[in-house]
Amino acid sequence: MLPRRNVLRLAVAGAALVGSGKLLEAFGTLERVSAAHLPPPRRGTEAEPHGHQWVFLIDLRRCDGCGDCTKGCQEMHHLPEEQEWIKVHRLEDTTGGDYFLPVLCQMCERPPCVQVCPVAATFQTPSGPILVDQSTCIGCRMCMAACPYGVRYFNWQEPPDVPEEERHADALLQIPQVRGTVGKCDSCMHASLENLLPACVESCSMEAIWIGDFVTDVATNGRDSVGLSQYMREHDVYRLKEHLGTEPRVYYVAGHGQDLEY
Amino acid sequence: MAATEPPTTGPQAPSETLADAALRPVLHAGRRWWLVFGALVALVLIGVAAYATQLVHGLGVTGKNDQVFWALYTTSLVAFIGFSYGGALVSAILRLTGATWRGSVVRIAETTALATLLVGALFPVIHLGHPERVWEFFVTPQFNSPIVWDLVAIATYLLATVVLFGLPLVADMGTLSAHPALGPRRRRLYHVLSFGWRGSHAQRRHLENALTVVAILIVPLAIVVHTVLSYAFSLTSRPGWHSTIFGPYFVIGAIYSGVAVVVLATVLYRRAYHLEGWIPAKVFRNLGYVMVALAIAYGYATFTELTTEGYVSEVADAAVLYTLVLERYAALFWGFVLFGLIVPVVIVVIPRTRTPGWIAFASICVIGAMYVKRFLITVPPLTRPLIGGETATYTPTLVELGVVTGAAAGIGLIVMVVFRLFPVLAVYEIEEIEAQERAEATRIAPPAASPQARA
Numbered sequence: 200m201l202p203r204r205n206v207l208r209l210a211v212a213g214a215a216l217v218g219s220g221k222l223l224e225a226f227g228t229l230e231r232v233s234a235a236h237l238p239p240p241r242r243g244t245e246a247e248p249h250g251h252q253w254v255f256l257i258d259l260r261r262c263d264g265c266g267d268c269t270k271g272c273q274e275m276h277h278l279p280e281e282q283e284w285i286k287v288h289r290l291e292d293t294t295g296g297d298y299f300l301p302v303l304c305q306m307c308e309r310p311p312c313v314q315v316c317p318v319a320a321t322f323q324t325p326s327g328p329i330l331v332d333q334s335t336c337i338g339c340r341m342c343m344a345a346c347p348y349g350v351r352y353f354n355w356q357e358p359p360d361v362p363e364e365e366r367h368a369d370a371l372l373q374i375p376q377v378r379g380t381v382g383k384c385d386s387c388m389h390a391s392l393e394n395l396l397p398a399c400v401e402s403c404s405m406e407a408i409w410i411g412d413f414v415t416d417v418a419t420n421g422r423d424s425v426g427l428s429q430y431m432r433e434h435d436v437y438r439l440k441e442h443l444g445t446e447p448r449v450y451y452v453a454g455h456g457q458d459l460e461y
Numbered sequence: 462m463a464a465t466e467p468p469t470t471g472p473q474a475p476s477e478t479l480a481d482a483a484l485r486p487v488l489h490a491g492r493r494w495w496l497v498f499g500a501l502v503a504l505v506l507i508g509v510a511a512y513a514t515q516l517v518h519g520l521g522v523t524g525k526n527d528q529v530f531w532a533l534y535t536t537s538l539v540a541f542i543g544f545s546y547g548g549a550l551v552s553a554i555l556r557l558t559g560a561t562w563r564g565s566v567v568r569i570a571e572t573t574a575l576a577t578l579l580v581g582a583l584f585p586v587i588h589l590g591h592p593e594r595v596w597e598f599f600v601t602p603q604f605n606s607p608i609v610w611d612l613v614a615i616a617t618y619l620l621a622t623v624v625l626f627g628l629p630l631v632a633d634m635g636t637l638s639a640h641p642a643l644g645p646r647r648r649r650l651y652h653v654l655s656f657g658w659r660g661s662h663a664q665r666r667h668l669e670n671a672l673t674v675v676a677i678l679i680v681p682l683a684i685v686v687h688t689v690l691s692y693a694f695s696l697t698s699r700p701g702w703h704s705t706i707f708g709p710y711f712v713i714g715a716i717y718s719g720v721a722v723v724v725l726a727t728v729l730y731r732r733a734y735h736l737e738g739w740i741p742a743k744v745f746r747n748l749g750y751v752m753v754a755l756a757i758a759y760g761y762a763t764f765t766e767l768t769t770e771g772y773v774s775e776v777a778d779a780a781v782l783y784t785l786v787l788e789r790y791a792a793l794f795w796g797f798v799l800f801g802l803i804v805p806v807v808i809v810v811i812p813r814t815r816t817p818g819w820i821a822f823a824s825i826c827v828i829g830a831m832y833v834k835r836f837l838i839t840v841p842p843l844t845r846p847l848i849g850g851e852t853a854t855y856t857p858t859l860v861e862l863g864v865v866t867g868a869a870a871g872i873g874l875i876v877m878v879v880f881r882l883f884p885v886l887a888v889y890e891i892e893e894i895e896a897q898e899r900a901e902a903t904r905i906a907p908p909a910a911s912p913q914a915r916a
Contacts, residue, residue: 281527288849302848311698317608318597337597338520338590340530341608347698349847353530353590355521378519379590439848443698 252413252448253327253386254427255397256436257301258420259454261407264289264299271402272303275387277361277374282352284384285399298454301408303399304329304350304384305439305447312342312351321381322370327448328386332370336380343381347443351383396421477738479891480640483568483633483884485734488642490881493733501874508867511860512587520590522860528853529843533861534588536836537868539690539711540718541581542615543831544872545622547719548574549683550751552625553676562747564894565740568887569730570723571626576875577722578622580868582615587864607692614686621679628672631658632665632889650882669893687715694838701770701781701842710762714831717755721805721827724748726876728821730885739886745817749809752820752827760802777845784841784852793833801830 268285278284285303292298306327313323320336323329343351358375367374372389376382387397395401400408400421411418411427418427436450486494515522525532551570555563585608586592602609635658637643638651658664688708695707704710724745731740767786770778785794805823808814844853 290849300848315606315608315696317603317606317612318594318601319603320597335594335597335601336591337594339585339588339608340590341606341693343527343530344693344697344699344702347847349528352527353520353525355523355525355527356519357521378521381590 250414251326253306254411254413254418255303255306255386255449256409256411256418256427256431256452257449258407258409258434258452259298259300260452261405262287262299262301262454263405264297265404267402267404268301268399268408271398272384275390275398276376276385277359277365278376278382279354279356279359282354282376282382284350284352284382286350300451301399302348302350302439303449304386305348305445305449306386308446308448309444311345311347311443311445315341315345317341324388326388328388329383330370330385330388331373331381331383333373333377333380333382334368334370336377338379338381340381347440347445348447351381353381354378479739479886479888480637480884481642482734482736482739483886483888484637484640484642485736486730486880486885487647487882491733494877494881498874498877501870501877504870505867505874508864508870511863511867514860515587515864516592522858524856524858524861526853526855528846529840529855531588531843532840532855533836533857533865534584535693535839536832537865538581538584538588539838540832540835541577541584541868541872542690543581543687543711543715543718543835544577544722544828545574545581545618545719546683546687546712546715547721547723548572548577548622548625549679550716550720551723551748553679556672556676557680560747561894561898562741562744564891565736565886566723566727566744566748567629567890568883568885569727571622571629572876572879573722573726573872574622574719575626576872576879577719578615578619579875580871582619583868585611585615587868607689607696610689611693614682614689618679618682618686621675621682625675625679628668628675629887629890630654630883631656632660632668633884633887634658635660636888637884647882665893668889683715684712687712699842699847700775700777700845701785702838704766704770706762706766710759710766713755713758713762714834717752717759718828718831720748720752720755721824721831724752724824725821725828728817728824730880731817734885736886739891742817745820746809746815749815749820749823752823753806753809756802756806756827760798763798763802780845781842784844785837789844789852789854790837790841794837797830797834797837799830800826801834 264287266287269283269287272278272285273280273282276284285301288300288302289297290300306329308327310323310329313321313329316322317339318335318337320333321329321331321342338353340353343353354376355378357378361375365374367389372385373382387395387399390397396419397408397410400410400419403420406420406422409418409420409425413427416427418425418430431450434452436452438447438450440447523532523534548570551563552567552574556567586595589595598609598612602612604610631654634651635655638648638655640648643651688711691707691711694702695704697703727740727748728745731737767782771782774782784790804826808819808823814820840855844855846852
């Protein structure tokens, strides 16, 4: 067993899980990772009594490419403009038209980025999200080379200034970013502690982004909530670059005509 | 030009001994040495200043971005550490294969190997966003990371290279510590570094055994280092990097460019200190042949890599390939083919240009072209996006160019300082080889048929 003293669990009472209100409570039972320590990399799918297994579902039929998710994420994390932790790609479909593909950290169950980190600064949390401890990241950018989805960013410049009360320094939430280290989508694990939704889910005016939990089998886009596994079955979800074997935890509901290889 | 080269080894003036020639750069550096030394120090200082700028302002002062996140420093890391394989080849492989012509270049080869490796080994730190956190490598090394393999391999290789450089030097220190022309300080230094070498039979035997062991060890070590360096690229799923040929490709590239560095350094020292009598033209012809063989091997590896990608043309692979051979990087790529693969071969193949001067020119082409090739391995695959169609660009900034230029100058500086302290020719090894040849000549023919014998 790996040393777990670094990982504090903030367990919120489990509840019967129907409805988004209940889901938000469930989302609150995340572990908090202290920045002062380095949890070793691990594959985090082992069953835990009150554990959760987070997933994102993105409905491409609804996405209109407005970029509100990107803006919401950047505001929440106080990111420089060039860091788009959720990036809306404009791609060409098979009929020559356009479609939009929002790409955030794919929360791979077999994350190549974690595997290559020489100092275990990036690691997988038991409930799925992959975090970076910017107090130990040496900035070698090997994880950026390994990530097949291009969702990792480097803090080349000094990050934008942040008022004192909004600062936060740990692997769960790093505000502002640390120059010379790698930053990426943290799946807003911190938001869950305050029973809030991830910034991208919250800010999507099309309600195209869903956060879900395999354990409780529910998902919400902030307005509606559905049974996760049933919704996935009924909507023929797919994952990006399935052939790489990274086992992403971000599922896409196909729109019309897009190339599933992406 | 060939006509001016003395045909065999021998003294420039009848009274000059091998030891005198080997110590010439130590004893009489000359005004030009100081000029070059000053110029290199200036360049190194520029490099230090550039790096200081980077430390203060962060990696934002480089031309890198979130897509092209590895560029000139990674190129230099691979190129400079690659150069050091020349020393391993000339000193170790030629020793193991019993090539007797190696004698006059082994010291220069071992020195360039050490200098290029010392400087190349700085780049894994130079390119970090947080260089002050390197201690993390020792506190929490993750042995599943290719970066950690790199560091272990480079550190081991550095140790072996120091031993390869230092071992034969012990014998030279013993032999030369009593040289009448040396000042008291160098005599004392030589005496200390001779570790009690008297040249006794037992000592010679131990040294020979030790040299053979190191020579045997350094060959697989060098292969490991250059392979593991390639793993930083090929153990990712990136089109253009994820290729099984990368290990051997990097190994061949390293020897190829390394031999070129040995040739260049040897020609420069031979010219500057009139060592023509001791470093025969034959050495350059032979090293030229080695370069041709390696050029063909490297060209073959390049060809087979591009063909396997290009023929099938999977979307992402094809995009990288077109960027390389037809689009943005085509000029650099075909420049590499011309100067890195064709020109050196032509120079060595034509008998008229098979002279030290021309082969030195070929080696300059190889060094430049191989640096460019490492750039082409690193950067073009990164310019292609993993998802979507936006192509990134990269232009090195003055800070990056300054750091790399300073590092390159640092290599020259280390070599120059080493040969101000230590003999430029491996006195002990040359004498051993000659003694061996004499012994063999006596065995095959009557003693009179040994023209190379020297008292």
